[in-house]
Amino acid sequence: MKNDLNDKQIQILEVAEKLFAEKGFDGTSIRDISKVAKINIAMVSYYFGSKEKLLESLVLFKTSGLKEQLINLIEENLEPVAKINKLITLYINRINCNRGIYRILHFELASKKRVLELPSFSEIKKSNLKSLELIIKEGQAKGVFRKDVIIPLITPTILGTYFHFQMNKPFFEDILNLKTEESYNTYIRTDLTKHIQQTIKALLVYEN
Amino acid sequence: MKNDLNDKQIQILEVAEKLFAEKGFDGTSIRDISKVAKINIAMVSYYFGSKEKLLESLVLFKTSGLKEQLINLIEENLEPVAKINKLITLYINRINCNRGIYRILHFELASKKRVLELPSFSEIKKSNLKSLELIIKEGQAKGVFRKDVIIPLITPTILGTYFHFQMNKPFFEDILNLKTEESYNTYIRTDLTKHIQQTIKALLVYEN
Amino acid sequence: MKNDLNDKQIQILEVAEKLFAEKGFDGTSIRDISKVAKINIAMVSYYFGSKEKLLESLVLFKTSGLKEQLINLIEENLEPVAKINKLITLYINRINCNRGIYRILHFELASKKRVLELPSFSEIKKSNLKSLELIIKEGQAKGVFRKDVIIPLITPTILGTYFHFQMNKPFFEDILNLKTEESYNTYIRTDLTKHIQQTIKALLVYEN
Amino acid sequence: MKNDLNDKQIQILEVAEKLFAEKGFDGTSIRDISKVAKINIAMVSYYFGSKEKLLESLVLFKTSGLKEQLINLIEENLEPVAKINKLITLYINRINCNRGIYRILHFELASKKRVLELPSFSEIKKSNLKSLELIIKEGQAKGVFRKDVIIPLITPTILGTYFHFQMNKPFFEDILNLKTEESYNTYIRTDLTKHIQQTIKALLVYEN
């Protein structure tokens, strides 16, 4: 699959992301996609080869660029806590903007059944972990962060908190009285992000 | 749906849980279930009405009992931190034992598409939140916990961390060198649980 | 696939034989079959598993019984030439009655592409060849038949002549002025059969 | 359809012949052809109008020239049996070299479904039959051949024997222990041809 996608391909990918996010991969038929995208059913197979290949293209299309952002962040001259906070903001923002694909990425692709030809996907995760490690070790070197933290478990806490919130959207809309889509998104960008930052800071800084 | 299920119904539910967890709700056909459970295809519709109703029954069947455990915990005479730690252990254990159903509960059911007739499900969550609130407020009253924490966001951090770890099982097996199913589960019960406890404690206790 | 087929299954097989014979295997869709047989499209897959398996069932269904007829023939007390003539008559009759399936058997199945799970099919051929061999060797022992004939090439001459005639039906209807279906079939039973008998007799008896 | 085909058209025809012979007409898609011939999918429709018209062109392309060979043969000064033998050799060689197209010609085109615009095809057959008739009548006039033979049934015996052998290639490779492609083809050129010649000679010469 070439990287340069035409308008219709991008349109299909956008629709696919939306529907996959809403109804899951298996729950979305290419008929659904073609109907919403107002294209011929055959187009999906024609452009992407198959439904699975469409998913692969979608993942590649949406996940490019994060690595560069992380590398830029690492090289910034910031205090450790500020850097971690910025990393969290970056993560949440990025994922929240592409929530569809990230939902698929973390739940559809994680299942045993799906064996996508995405060796790169695991690489992305490892690369992200590496970036996080660099930042934390920098903070540890500066004496700001505790040294006995298990770094690979930081990401689950950051992303897990976000995803759990997102997956239980109706519940939290109810509980937190977030009546509009806007107020819900604002809550994520402000309060939820702050909560995660606070949590991670506490975990990294607080001595038991 | 009656609460008293016969052996065959339970057998179906067990198989359904396993397969739903492995392949998702849409990815599992009732043929798959009937084949593994060695029962007639029509049995599922016969006993549960439909595939969706089967899922509902499964959820109800597997989620009963948690509330009682929580109430018992609240009434125990423990230090706030110990109580929270015990709550986390209880959560993780319980969910880890029923990971199949919880995976469905949190990801399948969360989608817009699925509109299960499960008002009780939201009730369960609210009740759980109430229990957590009681414990935390008790700790705040005792001057142990900070007062500016957003309680509804604690659960996402606890459960989200766990789920994110679980959903990326192959990745963490690789990263943490957990080669056997046993070592993986042990890691959850020890290190991951400890990480979550540490995180929540830090969040609740550490003053910014 | 069980040998005891119900009425609808037999009906499907009859229709399938007709259509496969007319339009070939690939040229016939299961929709065609279901339409002509006035059954639901899903029935074919339901009863036979797949289109290919339907073909297998068809072959097995239609080719049973020939072996017994051959064995009976061998044991009859007839002059060698009479026995060969009877064998030819039996072959032609049998194949002419099941021309549909035999056409498929000899042309569809012969292609490289089709790899049916029909080890039995090759066995049938070998068994038939064995029977022919017995009859010819009997004639050779009685000093009636030449001894330098290549027995495996007899069947191609018998069946090949019939099939070539049958495959070029429109041509021979034109050439031989066979205007009705009946006169065409009569020609096969009389003149064509006699031609083949005469040919084989000449081949087996005439000394170069 | 013009008779003067360019290189690309010939290339397409060659590939089409190969694939049609291997997988049948319906079993071969123009995608297959375009892929193997390394040309654009649209080329087939562009050059030949349609898949069916491609088949027509293929037939015309490959069957030209036989008539001339036959006329030359008739005018040769040979003994009747030698002439028939040479005719058989010529037939077998020619068909064996173009087995792909002849297979299609005799089996695909013979079906009711296919209504090719090939009046010429029937003409070719009639012309060939005429040539055969001339040779046989010459032999009868010389008192070498029997007079009660049905001439139109000679061709089915010659070609039918060959085709039946060819269509059951795997069976005869097994039975006759012909392990290589070369030994198989040699067998056709020598033993099978001799068998057919012997058969026809016996039929034409032997008095009942």
Next chain:
DNA sequence: AATGAATGAGTGTTCATTCAT
């Protein structure tokens, strides 16, 4: 003259569900 893009119709198959027994 040649082709990449696109399409509607059709492919075999599987789906969850119903129903007569």
Next chain:
DNA sequence: CATGAATGAACACTCATTCAT
């Protein structure tokens, strides 16, 4: 009460062909 038989709808995908360029 339980189930084998049956079904219409939907599934992902491939087909031969068309058409603007």
